[in-house]
Amino acid sequence: MNRISQGRATLGGKLSAVLVAAGSSVGLGNIWRFPYVVGENGGGAFLAIYVCCVALLGLPIMLAEFTVGRASHRNAVGAFRALDRRWSFLGYNGVLTAFLILGFYFVVAGWTAEYLVHSLTGDLAHLSSADEYATVFDEFIRSPWRPILYTGLFVLATHAVIAMGVQQGIERSAKLLMPLLLGVLVVLAIHSLLMPGSGEGLRFLFRPDFSKVTPSTILVALGQAFFSLSIGLGTMVTYASYFKPDTNLRHTALHVTLLDTAVALLAGIVIFPAVFSVGIEPSSGPSLVFITLPSIFNGMPWSMVWSSVFFLLLVIAALTSTISLHEVVTVYLHEEWHLSRRRAAWTTTLATLLLGALASLSLGVLGGCTIFGENLFDSLDFLTANILLPVGGFFTCIFVGWKLDRRILRAQLTNDEALRFRIYGVLSLLLRYFCPILLLLVFLDNLGVF
Ligand code: TRP
Numbered sequence: 001m002n003r004i005s006q007g008r009a010t011l012g013g014k015l016s017a018v019l020v021a022a023g024s025s026v027g028l029g030n031i032w033r034f035p036y037v038v039g040e041n042g043g044g045a046f047l048a049i050y051v052c053c054v055a056l057l058g059l060p061i062m063l064a065e066f067t068v069g070r071a072s073h074r075n076a077v078g079a080f081r082a083l084d085r086r087w088s089f090l091g092y093n094g095v096l097t098a099f100l101i102l103g104f105y106f107v108v109a110g111w112t113a114e115y116l117v118h119s120l121t122g123d124l125a126h127l128s129s130a131d132e133y134a135t136v137f138d139e140f141i142r143s144p145w146r147p148i149l150y151t152g153l154f155v156l157a158t159h160a161v162i163a164m165g166v167q168q169g170i171e172r173s174a175k176l177l178m179p180l181l182l183g184v185l186v187v188l189a190i191h192s193l194l195m196p197g198s199g200e201g202l203r204f205l206f207r208p209d210f211s212k213v214t215p216s217t218i219l220v221a222l223g224q225a226f227f228s229l230s231i232g233l234g235t236m237v238t239y240a241s242y243f244k245p246d247t248n249l250r251h252t253a254l255h256v257t258l259l260d261t262a263v264a265l266l267a268g269i270v271i272f273p274a275v276f277s278v279g280i281e282p283s284s285g286p287s288l289v290f291i292t293l294p295s296i297f298n299g300m301p302w303s304m305v306w307s308s309v310f311f312l313l314l315v316i317a318a319l320t321s322t323i324s325l326h327e328v329v330t331v332y333l334h335e336e337w338h339l340s341r342r343r344a345a346w347t348t349t350l351a352t353l354l355l356g357a358l359a360s361l362s363l364g365v366l367g368g369c370t371i372f373g374e375n376l377f378d379s380l381d382f383l384t385a386n387i388l389l390p391v392g393g394f395f396t397c398i399f400v401g402w403k404l405d406r407r408i409l410r411a412q413l414t415n416d417e418a419l420r421f422r423i424y425g426v427l428s429l430l431l432r433y434f435c436p437i438l439l440l441l442v443f444l445d446n447l448g449v450f
Pocket of ligand 1: 024025026027029226227229230235321322324325389
């Protein structure tokens with residue numbers, strides 16, 4: 001261990017690295033966003049493109065972030081600075097993006113907590129049509145205090161884990177929550193497969209119809225891959241800074257990517273057969289989970305149990321992701337501003353709580369305050385996912401592909417030549433040319449150039 005890393009936390013065994021990183025990746029992006037994006041973009045063909053994006057773009061960039069993190073053992077800003085002073089802007093971009101994502105992610109996470117509570121108390125069970133669910137959902141997200149209350153609860157839950165530290169908090173929670181999440185998801189998927197008419201949903205998800213593919217489909221798939229894998233803002237840099245010297249970065253990245261994709265697929269398997277069996281449009285958008293699923297569950301025996309289980313799943317997935325975003329900001333404040341970890345965590349918590357409350361209010365009473373015609377919630381979503389993440393990913397490729405000393409990259413990927421790495425050349429090509437060019441296309445598309 002070098003001088004810099006002295007006194008810094010490290011994760012336990014091999015499994016910890018995978019579970020902690022997967023805890024960050026697997027989130028609302030997989031279970032809430034993935035199904036509705038697939039639904040809006042025509043199903044199977046989108047899925048095929050998405051999987052290619054994950055393999056060709058997600059995997060190399062995750063490895064690049066792991067390399068930067070473990071080579072420097074520092075927070076996102078310190079990591080880039082330690083490797084090349086001029087590149088610390090990339091770390092700042094990451095910390096800012098993490099903070100802004102937290103601003104709206106906490107709000108959606110709060111909704112999942114509220115729906116969990118309503119499922120448990122049986123409040124959702126008396127509604128009968130999808131329309132009624134839509135009205136209830138709409139009223140809820142516009143309320144000036146209820147979503148804020150739940151957002152606050154979620155922020156505090158995240159804070160509690162962060163305050164326990166890297167090993168006791170982050171590592172322990174991931175080890176407990178990730179297997180629980182997988183178990184619950186598998187049970188729900190089996191249940192969904194056994195429903196009458198599930199074949200139609202599966203055909204929609206798995207049978208590619210390439211006539212539905214447009215250039216923007218590819219770009220949407222790319223954006224989804226990015227968001228889902230938690231790459232582009234230094235989350236993986238931060239987590240890799242806690243990895244042990246003998247953690248195999250390639251295996252970790254591969255396993256995290258596979259797990260993340262498996263969870264997205266399972267979420268699709270849970271949701272599409274259900275959607276088709278009650279005749280709801282798969283393209284109904286972000287409300288898919290909050291409006292259509294409770295109404296689907298309601299037609300089933302033990303509806304309370306199923307909907308509680310499902311929203312518990314969403315809460316768990318969201319929590320392990322908010323933890324990772326919070327940690328990026330907290331450890332930055334701790335190491336760069338020299339605040340105690342406790343203070344750093346509280347500063348992050350209070351600041352995100354304020355931003356989250358404003359984002360939540362912007363869907364209701366503050367709806368009139370707009371930034372370029374959008375309310376704060378939508379602006380945060382747009383700015384982070386469509387601008388800051390692609391920018392971060394692009395520059396990460398340029399930095400690791402072109403600027404970083406080759407020996408550092410090699411040493412990290414092979415653990416100082418203890419492991420063999422046969423496809424080093426391929427990775428280098430992907431990082432230097434393929435990924436940056438594709439990301440540039442995403443970026444230009446999001447700016448409306450095409
Ligand atoms: N990947 C998480 C999800 O799918 C969200 C997330 C956590 C994230 N950390 C991130 C997204 C970093 C982008 C960058 O819900």
